[in-house]
Amino acid sequence: MAAVAAFAGWLLRLRAAGADGPWRRLCGAGLSRGFLQSASAYGAAAQRRQVAHFTFQPDPEPVEYGQTQKMNLFQAVTSALDNSLAKDPTAVIFGEDVAFGGVFRCTVGLRDKYGKDRVFNTPLCEQGIVGFGIGIAVTGATAIAEIQFADYIFPAFDQIVNEAAKYRYRSGDLFNCGSLTIRSPWGCVGHGALYHSQSPEAFFAHCPGIKVVVPRSPFQAKGLLLSCIEDKNPCIFFEPKILYRAAVEQVPVEPYNIPLSQAEVIQEGSDVTLVAWGTQVHVIREVAAMAQEKLGVSCEVIDLRTILPWDVDTVCKSVIKTGRLLVSHEAPLTGGFASEISSTVQYYRTQGHVPNKAKRWNLKKGLLQGSSKENGHLLLKMFCMTGQRIQRTKC
Amino acid sequence: NSMDRGAWQATVHGVASRVLVASRHFANDATFEIKKCDLHRLEEGPPVTTVLTREDGLKYYRMMQTVRRMELKADQLYKQKIIRGFCHLCDGQEACCVGLEAGINPTDHLITAYRAHGFTFTRGLSVREILAELTGRRGGCAKGKGGSMHMYAKNFYGGNGIVGAQVPLGAGIALACKYNGKDEVCLTLYGDGAANQGQIFEAYNMAALWKLPCIFICENNRYGMGTSVERAAASTDYYKRGDFIPGLRVDGMDILCVREATKFAAAYCRSGKGPILMELQTYRYHGHSMSDPGVSYRTREEIQEVRSKSDPIMLLKDRMVNSNLASVEELKEIDVEVRKEIEDAAQFATADPEPPLEELGYHIYCNDPPFEVRGANQWIKFKSIS
Numbered sequence: 011m012a013a014v015a016a017f018a019g020w021l022l023r024l025r026a027a028g029a030d031g032p033w034r035r036l037c038g039a040g041l042s043r044g045f046l047q048s049a050s051a052y053g054a055a056a057q058r059r060q061v062a063h064f065t066f067q068p069d070p071e072p073v074e075y076g077q078t079q080k081m082n083l084f085q086a087v088t089s090a091l092d093n094s095l096a097k098d099p100t101a102v103i104f105g106e107d108v109a110f111g112g113v114f115r116c117t118v119g120l121r122d123k124y125g126k127d128r129v130f131n132t133p134l135c136e137q138g139i140v141g142f143g144i145g146i147a148v149t150g151a152t153a154i155a156e157i158q159f160a161d162y163i164f165p166a167f168d169q170i171v172n173e174a175a176k177y178r179y180r181s182g183d184l185f186n187c188g189s190l191t192i193r194s195p196w197g198c199v200g201h202g203a204l205y206h207s208q209s210p211e212a213f214f215a216h217c218p219g220i221k222v223v224v225p226r227s228p229f230q231a232k233g234l235l236l237s238c239i240e241d242k243n244p245c246i247f248f249e250p251k252i253l254y255r256a257a258v259e260q261v262p263v264e265p266y267n268i269p270l271s272q273a274e275v276i277q278e279g280s281d282v283t284l285v286a287w288g289t290q291v292h293v294i295r296e297v298a299a300m301a302q303e304k305l306g307v308s309c310e311v312i313d314l315r316t317i318l319p320w321d322v323d324t325v326c327k328s329v330i331k332t333g334r335l336l337v338s339h340e341a342p343l344t345g346g347f348a349s350e351i352s353s354t355v356q357y358y359r360t361q362g363h364v365p366n367k368a369k370r371w372n373l374k375k376g377l378l379q380g381s382s383k384e385n386g387h388l389l390l391k392m393f394c395m396t397g398q399r400i401q402r403t404k405c
Numbered sequence: 406n407s408m409d410r411g412a413w414q415a416t417v418h419g420v421a422s423r424v425l426v427a428s429r430h431f432a433n434d435a436t437f438e439i440k441k442c443d444l445h446r447l448e449e450g451p452p453v454t455t456v457l458t459r460e461d462g463l464k465y466y467r468m469m470q471t472v473r474r475m476e477l478k479a480d481q482l483y484k485q486k487i488i489r490g491f492c493h494l495c496d497g498q499e500a501c502c503v504g505l506e507a508g509i510n511p512t513d514h515l516i517t518a519y520r521a522h523g524f525t526f527t528r529g530l531s532v533r534e535i536l537a538e539l540t541g542r543r544g545g546c547a548k549g550k551g552g553s554m555h556m557y558a559k560n561f562y563g564g565n566g567i568v569g570a571q572v573p574l575g576a577g578i579a580l581a582c583k584y585n586g587k588d589e590v591c592l593t594l595y596g597d598g599a600a601n602q603g604q605i606f607e608a609y610n611m612a613a614l615w616k617l618p619c620i621f622i623c624e625n626n627r628y629g630m631g632t633s634v635e636r637a638a639a640s641t642d643y644y645k646r647g648d649f650i651p652g653l654r655v656d657g658m659d660i661l662c663v664r665e666a667t668k669f670a671a672a673y674c675r676s677g678k679g680p681i682l683m684e685l686q687t688y689r690y691h692g693h694s695m696s697d698p699g700v701s702y703r704t705r706e707e708i709q710e711v712r713s714k715s716d717p718i719m720l721l722k723d724r725m726v727n728s729n730l731a732s733v734e735e736l737k738e739i740d741v742e743v744r745k746e747i748e749d750a751a752q753f754a755t756a757d758p759e760p761p762l763e764e765l766g767y768h769i770y771c772n773d774p775p776f777e778v779r780g781a782n783q784w785i786k787f788k789s790i791s
Contacts, residue, residue: 162567
């Protein structure tokens, strides 16, 4: 709750800053004392222990895909895998403990239904699992590997980055391992500590050749996972483990696809763009609701869905509309994926590539045309939203 | 002679009190036959008979009983939600930790994976510190920040969560031992599940190439989490998996067998012949962790059978009583003392305060001067000092 309150507090100050006064003070003066408060100003709220909190917000029942059934996240994953194995006779599922159903019950019943040749356990060797999966995929079969926790994916990092990602490129499109999908439980769960809580999407975002996807709900998970499996590139599908049981929704029984590399605007707004993925989407939805109710701030909420390659257009269009961007993720701050998003948005704004309602861009100087007052306001808005980032990119 | 000081004092008091109660003469020591170890690339193995003194016997009994009761207490505290997170218990495997300790010196080194509470105790930490670390309090051995899988002591390098990752570390420690030239060895433990990790074979190669004084020990408790060894390994002769590294297979439920094998292995390494591999055949009564009931992949009958036929504490007790090294009453008194010690430790672990929130960011780097770490948002900052 405190994390949510912190966001709301930030929005309050943003709103209070309004159009004039405080914005001008910011101009050329560094950080405003009134705007970014120190920890001591937060006092008791910051010191109170903060436990992971969010409320899962289900989407309305989808109508365009036929009959639906109430499923939680792991059941949605099982359903997607079931559909895949039924459709594609070459599909196999393997990983540690998947045969009995998996430690999160994502593969329950599949071995009985499809046989032990198609759903089988591997020994405890992540590097071996992924390498082996790449081998299966190179021959054209569909390999669906499970890494038991995203925290354990690192022994396989070399295989993913050096082998899977570069196979098509280095063979001149003669070979590829596009039919490989790696699924892994991801993100904090409250009691996971060092090795059952990590969100390693940023490590993989740095690697062209693979796709990285994080769903926020059972409906999204099934559609995105089916897209990953059918996608002709190696994909990593991170499943937020805290949502396995907590997220319950109506999910279509038949297979369906949700396109990759498309972010979803969950809620339209006009004052600020909030971007997140996975579990954090539900946190920022709550923030958006609180901001609207208590502060009258209208937030546009975007679920990024695919981390790599990410949907630059949707995010940039949204920021042009609102003028402010906030990205929130569980992973550590430095080098986290938010830094990629914020610097890209900055870049496109200064380059004028992103179409923009009423302002014209002076491409030579990289400044906005229009009154200097407007210039100042827009630039300062960007300064406030990303803090020190703006100093790195020339505006 | 690696002995817990508290255990020694308690033994002395126990003996003194018993002299008053009954004048019964115990034997000073007894000779026992132990199972012959299977050998790989070795001409001779450890001896098949060993001498156990009364003093040693009582010490081992007390230590094993302490580990057993400590694990059961941890089970209790976990079910009461006083211990959270992950908790991997080693009851059933007491002969391994106590037997290994009996075969080496306190100056030798040991590293293991996450089923580490027993080793933390045998390497010298008190039950209080261990239980307080499990409950995440200040008095814990890692200041409450490590938890069940991250306990460390002098010459004990943990306590490692990632399966198999500790084995190359152990080889590195062995290199340091060789380099320092103090005749020390490093015991590098891993489980039957971890035995299929690639990095273990990398460590075997390096240790053998450079003749490192590393004793690789596979604690084979027949199940890697929920997977039985037959379903995980092409070869379940874990003592042979080192290939070019000689190996021995040891009955891990018999503390004397473990002790003799460890002494043999340590002597082998100390003589400069290079690494050696030991497979300890043992069993755990609990599931893999507290979230695993432990009965979906094995039968209750199997667990019962091991408990009734091969329980390490029972085996030692029977031997000692039958050879007149101790009486049943005497051992029962040790049980009572151990129980009390564990109760006190649990009391402490429950009542001790948690580490202060200011310390959340400490010890990330070794830094001079201290720096600030951002919390969940930019207005929450933690100081990081070391």
